[in-house]
Amino acid sequence: MDLDSLVIVDEGLISREIFTNEDIYRLEQEKIFGKCWLYLAHESQLKNPGDYVTTYMGEDPVLVIRGEDGKIGAFLNLCRHRGTKLCVRDEGNSFFFTCPYHGWTYNSEGRLTGVPLEKIAYPNLDKSEWGLIQVPRLVNYKGTIWGNWDPEAPSFEEYLGDMKPYFDMFLDRYDGNMKIYGGVHRWIIPVNWKIPSENFMGDSYHALFTHKSAVEVRLRNPYSPNDFEISTKNGHGFGAQVGGTGRGVEASEEYKKILWESIDKIADKMGDFVRDIMPLGHLHIFPNFSVLDLWPYTFLRVWNPKGPEKTEVRSWLVVDGRVSEEENRKIAKKFELEFGPGGVFEQDDAEVWFRISETLRGPMGRKVKLNYQGGLGMEKEASSVLGPNARGILGAPFGETNQRMFYKRWLELLKG
Amino acid sequence: MEQFPRQEIEDFLYREARLLDERNFDKWLEMFTDDAEYIVVSTKFQDTVSSEGVATHGKREIIIFDDTKASLTLRVQRLKTKYAWAEDPPSNTVRVVSNVLVEPVSNVALVFSDVVIYKAREEADIDVIIATRKDEIVRKKEELKIRRREARLIPPVLNIRNISVFI
Ligand code: FES
Ligand SMILES: [Fe+2]
Numbered sequence: 001m002d003l004d005s006l007v008i009v010d011e012g013l014i015s016r017e018i019f020t021n022e023d024i025y026r027l028e029q030e031k032i033f034g035k036c037w038l039y040l041a042h043e044s045q046l047k048n049p050g051d052y053v054t055t056y057m058g059e060d061p062v063l064v065i066r067g068e069d070g071k072i073g074a075f076l077n078l079c080r081h082r083g084t085k086l087c088v089r090d091e092g093n094s095f096f097f098t099c100p101y102h103g104w105t106y107n108s109e110g111r112l113t114g115v116p117l118e119k120i121a122y123p124n125l126d127k128s129e130w131g132l133i134q135v136p137r138l139v140n141y142k143g144t145i146w147g148n149w150d151p152e153a154p155s156f157e158e159y160l161g162d163m164k165p166y167f168d169m170f171l172d173r174y175d176g177n178m179k180i181y182g183g184v185h186r187w188i189i190p191v192n193w194k195i196p197s198e199n200f201m202g203d204s205y206h207a208l209f210t211h212k213s214a215v216e217v218r219l220r221n222p223y224s225p226n227d228f229e230i231s232t233k234n235g236h237g238f239g240a241q242v243g244g245t246g247r248g249v250e251a252s253e254e255y256k257k258i259l260w261e262s263i264d265k266i267a268d269k270m271g272d273f274v275r276d277i278m279p280l281g282h283l284h285i286f287p288n289f290s291v292l293d294l295w296p297y298t299f300l301r302v303w304n305p306k307g308p309e310k311t312e313v314r315s316w317l318v319v320d321g322r323v324s325e326e327e328n329r330k331i332a333k334k335f336e337l338e339f340g341p342g343g344v345f346e347q348d349d350a351e352v353w354f355r356i357s358e359t360l361r362g363p364m365g366r367k368v369k370l371n372y373q374g375g376l377g378m379e380k381e382a383s384s385v386l387g388p389n390a391r392g393i394l395g396a397p398f399g400e401t402n403q404r405m406f407y408k409r410w411l412e413l414l415k416g
Numbered sequence: 417m418e419q420f421p422r423q424e425i426e427d428f429l430y431r432e433a434r435l436l437d438e439r440n441f442d443k444w445l446e447m448f449t450d451d452a453e454y455i456v457v458s459t460k461f462q463d464t465v466s467s468e469g470v471a472t473h474g475k476r477e478i479i480i481f482d483d484t485k486a487s488l489t490l491r492v493q494r495l496k497t498k499y500a501w502a503e504d505p506p507s508n509t510v511r512v513v514s515n516v517l518v519e520p521v522s523n524v525a526l527v528f529s530d531v532v533i534y535k536a537r538e539e540a541d542i543d544v545i546i547a548t549r550k551d552e553i554v555r556k557k558e559e560l561k562i563r564r565r566e567a568r569l570i571p572p573v574l575n576i577r578n579i580s581v582f583i
Contacts (some may be wrong), residue, residue, distance in 0.1 A: 272532045
């Protein structure tokens with residue numbers, strides 16, 4: 001397959017084939033989800049020994065658990081005997097996992113500890129060789145847990161590259177008090193995983209129209225033309241309205257105070273531009289992890305591929321532990337009104353994405369090259385505009401530089 | 417003690433379903449008290465261990481809608497804009513309400529009911545939303561009103577792209 005003819009980044013042309021082709025999908029599983037750092041969990045979900053969450057790395061189910069030894073580990077969530085899925089709960093606490101098929105039991109460090117009738121049925125079994133398959137690389141980056149299947153992969157910090165100072169701004173703001181609030185929302189959208197990913201990476205443009213109803217009912221101020229998009233060369237990116245999306249919406253004094261204090265602290269270190277770009281708005285770390293960081297609330301996302309035209313959304317509201325429970329409940333209420341399967345923003349996103357899949361059936365429709373030319377050639381070094389500590393490339397307002405850089409990285413990895 | 421004949425409660429729920437299916441949202445809003453709460457959750461299974469080390473297998477609720485009458489009104493206003501794409505064109509829906517149980521508790525009727533919502537749109541497959549509901553229904557000046565609704569969706573992972581209808 002001539003991938004170069006499908007993704008022509010310099011001209012801003014992308015073939016629709018990449019959103020539906022089975023071979024490309026399989027290649028992605030191996031070359032992207034098998035090689036990139038993938039978001040697994042937040043530390044606040046794994047406070048005590050035995051605390052676990054289950055998730056996916058690409059199409060592979062994984063179990064992330066704090067072992068009895070206090071260390072966090074991640075394992076392929078399947079039994080070594082016949083491959084039965086071992087843990088079918090989203091989260092919980094347990095020191096052992098027993099397979100429902102023949103009863104093999106594994107402990108919280110992934111070791112095989114129990115085999116029924118072992119002496120009779122498996123007299124020569126070396127149990128130490130049949131523990132759960134461990135994700136070889138795992139990092140706890142300021143409370144966010146990431147895994148990588150590739151033993152040769154660069155460190156997570158290297159992987160972040162120019163995104164690091166921005167991701168740090170986001171995480172440092174919480175000063176270690178970030179926590180997941182209210183569990184995980186999970187639902188299925190019939191669309192390729194790259195469509196929501198590129199949307200969260202750089203698509204301020206769609207807000208003007210897809211989410212126009214939110215302005216009409218005064219959930220948002222009219223979108224200002226004062227938009228910025230920052231892309232890093234390795235496929236990550238973020239962007240927002242200058243001053244933070246949703247600034248001016250109601251928030252309690254208590255919440256605003258904590259927010260401003262932390263922003264000021266970071267601005268003192270990094271420069272004044274920080275006050276204009278925080279909260280960071282839509283942010284994406286290649287390949288499938290997103291954040292939406294707004295004035296009223298912040299959430300994390302993973303877009304799990306489930307086939308060329310199917311994505312499982314996982315969404316977690318994060319709150320600041322220094323904010324009172326009462327205020328966090330209000331923040332959660334607002335989040336649920338706007339995002340999640342019933343959110344008035346997200347309902348419409350899912351609808352337009354679904355309509356993209358609807359037109360991929362025919363041989364003509366899937367061949368069409370799409371226009372990714374927004375702001376093409378208008379990029380500047382971010383430091384030349386925002387100050388010496390800014391990294392990455394600044395795209396034109398409402399431009400598509402971030403998306404182009406996402407597909408550039410995607411192409412490099414697929415060909416690699 | 418207030419009387420809540422089951423026939424009257426059932427008629428009330430059927431009328432509600434019909435108003436929603438006919439997209440008469442303003443009339444539907446009038447069926448709620450001004451201080452109403454409207455909550456939709458999905459349910460997950462979870463293993464937990466108490467501080468004494470006792471394992472329990474329990475359920476955990478994930479909140480999807482957490483609305484007041486004001487935010488429900490805002491949702492309805494949004495549906496009336498020209499930009500509510502998830503309902504443009506409007507879905508055809510049928511709500512089948514069943515298994516109604518009424519338990520009067522002083523001046524409130526605790527009403528349990530199950531609802532299956534069929535939502536049809538354009539060429540998309542029909543979405544089926546199944547929920548079990550617990551309502552608190554009160555009488556205000558002779559008329560029944562919902563003071564609190566808690567709907568529990570059956571699938572732990574929603575196999576639908578959005579919930580653009582009321583449950
Ligand atoms: S498949 Fe797990 S014990 Fe046999
Ligand atoms: Fe959106």
